[in-house]
Amino acid sequence: MGVRRAVDMVLDAANRTQGPICTYGPLIHNPQVQEMLREKGIPSIKEIPEKGEGTVLVRAHGVPPQDKIALETAGFKVIDATCPRVIRVQTIIGKHHRKGYTAIIIGDADHPEVRGLLGYAGDRGFTASSLEDVKALPAFDKAVVVAQTTQDTSLYREITQWITENHSHYKIHDTICNSTEKRQAETRQIAQQSDAVVVVGGKHSGNTQRLAQIAKATGKPSMHIEDVSELDYQLLDRADSVAITAGASTPNWIINKTCRAIEEHIRASQKKNRFFFQARNLLLKTNALLAMGAGCLTWACASLQGLDHTLIHATVAALYVLSMQILNNLLTISSDRYNHPDRAGFYETHKKTMTAVALVSGGAGLLLSFSHSITAFMLLILMSFLGLTYNLDIFSVLPGIGRFKALKDIPGSKTILIAAAWGTVTSILPAMEDFNSLSVGISFGFATGMVFARTAFFNVLEMQGDRITGKETLPLILGETRSLALIKGVLIALTLMLLFAAALGVTGPIGFLLATLPILLINTIVRCENGYLLPGSNLEFLVDAHFILAGFLGIFF
Numbered sequence: 001m002g003v004r005r006a007v008d009m010v011l012d013a014a015n016r017t018q019g020p021i022c023t024y025g026p027l028i029h030n031p032q033v034q035e036m037l038r039e040k041g042i043p044s045i046k047e048i049p050e051k052g053e054g055t056v057l058v059r060a061h062g063v064p065p066q067d068k069i070a071l072e073t074a075g076f077k078v079i080d081a082t083c084p085r086v087i088r089v090q091t092i093i094g095k096h097h098r099k100g101y102t103a104i105i106i107g108d109a110d111h112p113e114v115r116g117l118l119g120y121a122g123d124r125g126f127t128a129s130s131l132e133d134v135k136a137l138p139a140f141d142k143a144v145v146v147a148q149t150t151q152d153t154s155l156y157r158e159i160t161q162w163i164t165e166n167h168s169h170y171k172i173h174d175t176i177c178n179s180t181e182k183r184q185a186e187t188r189q190i191a192q193q194s195d196a197v198v199v200v201g202g203k204h205s206g207n208t209q210r211l212a213q214i215a216k217a218t219g220k221p222s223m224h225i226e227d228v229s230e231l232d233y234q235l236l237d238r239a240d241s242v243a244i245t246a247g248a249s250t251p252n253w254i255i256n257k258t259c260r261a262i263e264e265h266i267r268a269s270q271k272k273n274r275f276f277f278q279a280r281n282l283l284l285k286t287n288a289l290l291a292m293g294a295g296c297l298t299w300a301c302a303s304l305q306g307l308d309h310t311l312i313h314a315t316v317a318a319l320y321v322l323s324m325q326i327l328n329n330l331l332t333i334s335s336d337r338y339n340h341p342d343r344a345g346f347y348e349t350h351k352k353t354m355t356a357v358a359l360v361s362g363g364a365g366l367l368l369s370f371s372h373s374i375t376a377f378m379l380l381i382l383m384s385f386l387g388l389t390y391n392l393d394i395f396s397v398l399p400g401i402g403r404f405k406a407l408k409d410i411p412g413s414k415t416i417l418i419a420a421a422w423g424t425v426t427s428i429l430p431a432m433e434d435f436n437s438l439s440v441g442i443s444f445g446f447a448t449g450m451v452f453a454r455t456a457f458f459n460v461l462e463m464q465g466d467r468i469t470g471k472e473t474l475p476l477i478l479g480e481t482r483s484l485a486l487i488k489g490v491l492i493a494l495t496l497m498l499l500f501a502a503a504l505g506v507t508g509p510i511g512f513l514l515a516t517l518p519i520l521l522i523n524t525i526v527r528c529e530n531g532y533l534l535p536g537s538n539l540e541f542l543v544d545a546h547f548i549l550a551g552f553l554g555i556f557f
Contacts, residue, residue, distance in 0.1 A: 001083075001084075001179065002082075002083025002084060002086065002149075002248070003248050003251075004251075004464075005060075005081070005084075006027055006028060006059070006060035006082075007027065007028065007251060007464070008464075009057060010023060010037065011467045012467070013055055014040055015472075017054075017055050019053065020053060020054030021041075021042050021054055021055045021056075021057070022043050022044065022054070022055075022056050023044045023056065023057045023058075023081075024044075024045055024048070024056050024057070024063060024067070024071060025045075025046065025059045025112060026044050026059060027057065027059050028059070028205075029202045029205035030202040030205065030226075030247075030250060030254075031203075032226070032227065032251070033251055048070045050074060052074040052075045055078075055079060056071055056076040056077070057078075057079045058071075058078065058079070058080045058082055059081065060082060060086070061083070061086065061112040062082040062083070062086045062090060062113060062116035062117070063082075063112075063116045063119070064115070064118070064119020064120070065094075065120060066119060067116075068080070082116075083149065086116070086117075088175065089117055089146050089147075089175045092144065092173055093117055093120040093146060094120040096144040097120060097121055097124060099142075100142055101124070102124040102125070102140045102142065102143045102144070103117075103118075103125045103126070103144055103146065104126050104128060104143055104144070104145045104146070104170075105117050105118065105121070105147070105148065106128055106129070106145065106151055106156055106159055107129065107148025108129055108148065111148060114127055117148075131159050131162060140167075143171070144170070145170055145173065146173050146175045147174070147175050148175075149175060149176060149180065150176070150177060150206055150207035153180075177248070183211065183245065183248070184210065186245065187243075191220050192218055192220075193243070194220065194241045195220065195221070195241050196222065196236055196238075196239035196241075196243070197220050197223075197242075197244075198222070198236075198245075199211045199212045199215055199222065199225070199245055199246065199247070200226075200244065200247070200250050200255055200258050201224070201226065201246050201249060202226060202247065202249055202250070205248075207248050208246070208247025208249065211247060212224035215243075220243075223235065225258070227254070228257055228258050231262070231265075236262065236266075237269065244262065252464045253464055256535050259536060260342060260537070277537075280541055281537055284537055284541060284544075285342070285346045286326070286354070286357070287322055287325040287326055289544050290544055290547075291325070292547075292548060293321075293545075293546075293551075294320070294321035294422065294425070294426060294547070295314035295551065296314070296548050296549075296551020297447055297547045297550050298313050298314040298426040298427075298430060300551055300554035301427045301430065301444075301554075302554065304439065304446065304501075304510060304511065305430070305431055305436065305439040305440060305442075305443050306439065307430055312368060312372055314551075315365075316365050316368050316369050316425065316429065317425045317426050319361045319362065319364050319368070320361075320362065320365045320380065321422065321425070322358070322361045323359070323361045323387075324358075324384075324387040324421070326354050326355075326358035326361075327355075327358045328387075329343065329347050330347055330358070332469075334469050335465045335468070335471060336465075338465030339461075339462040362384060365380065366384065373429075373433060375432050376429045376432045379424070379428070380425070383424060383425065386417070386421075387421065411472040411474075411476075411477050412472065412474040412477055414455070414459075414471075415452060415456050415459060415473060415474045416452070416474075418455050419448045419449075419455060422448065422451040423445075423447045423451065424444075427446075427447050427448075428444060431443075439506060439507065442497065442501050442511075445494065449491065449494040450491075450546070450547070450550075452487075453518070453521055453525075454543055454544075456475065456483060456487050457484075457487055457525055457543070458540075458543075459473040459474060460475045460480055461535050463480065474486075484525065484529070488525065491518035491521055491522050492518070494518040495515045495519055498511045498512070498514055499515050509557065510553065514553060517546050521546050
């Protein structure tokens with residue numbers, strides 16, 4: 001939590017603050033994050049200058065109180081990104097220091113968190129990294145004992161037990177972060193249940209080093225990596241099951257990248273299922289599966305409206321979505337490097353080919369639409385224009401427009417516009433010649449709501465990468481918890497709408513069948529929230545399969 005909070009704070013400051021910005025010391029112990037911040041023009045300063053300008057963020061590990069005062073005196077605007085769990089330890093030490101207590105800090109003396117904590121103890125602070133160090137300390141009349149928040153729980157338990165037996169008047173506080181304690185316990189557990197262990201995180205991160213030590217102590221083959229390029233696939237090939245864990249300072253995109261790399265390697269090495277997984281991945285990367293989903297959703301929407309099932313409408317929708325999605329992926333490679341590194345690599349390698357596919361499919365969709373209906377053609381032209389100009393600074397010529405120079409700069413616009421575009425192409429275009437406001441409205445609501453839920457859900461999973469690249473998606477505005485609640489609320493509303501429409505005879509029996517799809521999607525989201533489904537190709541395939549299923553229901557029922 002503290003690490004994620006610090007990264008979010010520095011990225012939000014970079015996206016919203018004018019003037020220079022820097023961190024006082026490395027924000028967290030992770031080389032990829034430090035490199036990412038340098039690329040965004042956010043350096044790390046080691047010394048406090050006499051004169052400073054702009055914004056400085058205090059690292060997640062915290063700093064001595066006198067350093068914060070010095071930063072403000074130098075002229076910086078100070079944003080304190082200290083982990084709240086660390087702030088709690090600072091408060092405990094500071095309160096007891098004012099009462100004359102000596103502080104004994106169990107941790108690594110050279111760790112920045114411990115150096116920061118010592119600043120709150122004044123001249124009455126001592127550090128100890130082992131039981132022997134504690135035994136070597138003199139006896140104090142009054143002492144408070146705390147731990148570095150990422151300290152080994154078993155070591156701290158051993159030390160505090162000895163202190164209780166020999167210095168019962170010392171005050172002991174359990175200050176190890178519960179997520180650290182939980183992760184260490186889980187690492188011991190999953191290591192014993194698996195044939196190999198991969199620990200992901202910075203080599204200089206204390207808590208990640210401890211996880212690597214715990215994994216190694218189990219006797220199972222293990223490796224500590226900072227990046228997927230360090231994976232020893234020969235070791236993994238000898239394992240039937242692989243446990244993956246990560247340090248507190250390891251960002252989500254690196255964990256997901258590691259999981260995807262190992263999963264893809266395992267799939268590729270299994271001859272039995274290799275073709276299926278290669279085909280699945282190609283369909284996902286090229287957006288062919290999503291285009292098929294748009295065609296199937298069009299068929300389902302036609303069934304809701306009682307329209308004849310015309311292949312031309314489904315084909316136009318599929319071609320439009322294929323074109324727009326490919327162009328969107330080509331323009332968002334920078335964020336995909338964090339959210340979908342495999343897809344980003346694919347589009348970088350096949351940029352010319354995929355550009356050609358996007359243009360050809362978009363042109364074919366327009367021609368097909370023109371041959372059927374001039375009104376539908378004009379509407380598709382307008383939608384295509386909005387899609388093509390989404391990332392362009394079309395508003396920059398307007399005076400007083402501020403920072404909203406393009407459609408993409410409008411917070412949350414991507415999620416809403418994608419859903420509206422799908423709703424239009426799958427529901428309104430097929431009904432241009434036989435327009436019934438009520439049935440079109442129900443059909444449009446169903447398609448738009450399902451696509452909104454899909455897009456917003458994936459935006460939730462991609463929050464960290466989007467924040468890095470400065471996107472303001474709906475989940476970044478609302479937050480993860482409220483976004484997920486909104487998604488589920490929309491899906492429940494869709495279910496009720498379809499059930500009522502079917503019961504009143506507006507849609508026919510197909511409404512009852514399609515009402516199951518929002519519930520199935522909620523189940524998928526909940527399973528992901530609870531860890532039963534991990535972000536990756538399997539989850540993407542499963543979510544997009546809901547649209548394919550909608551088409552089958554429309555065809556056969």
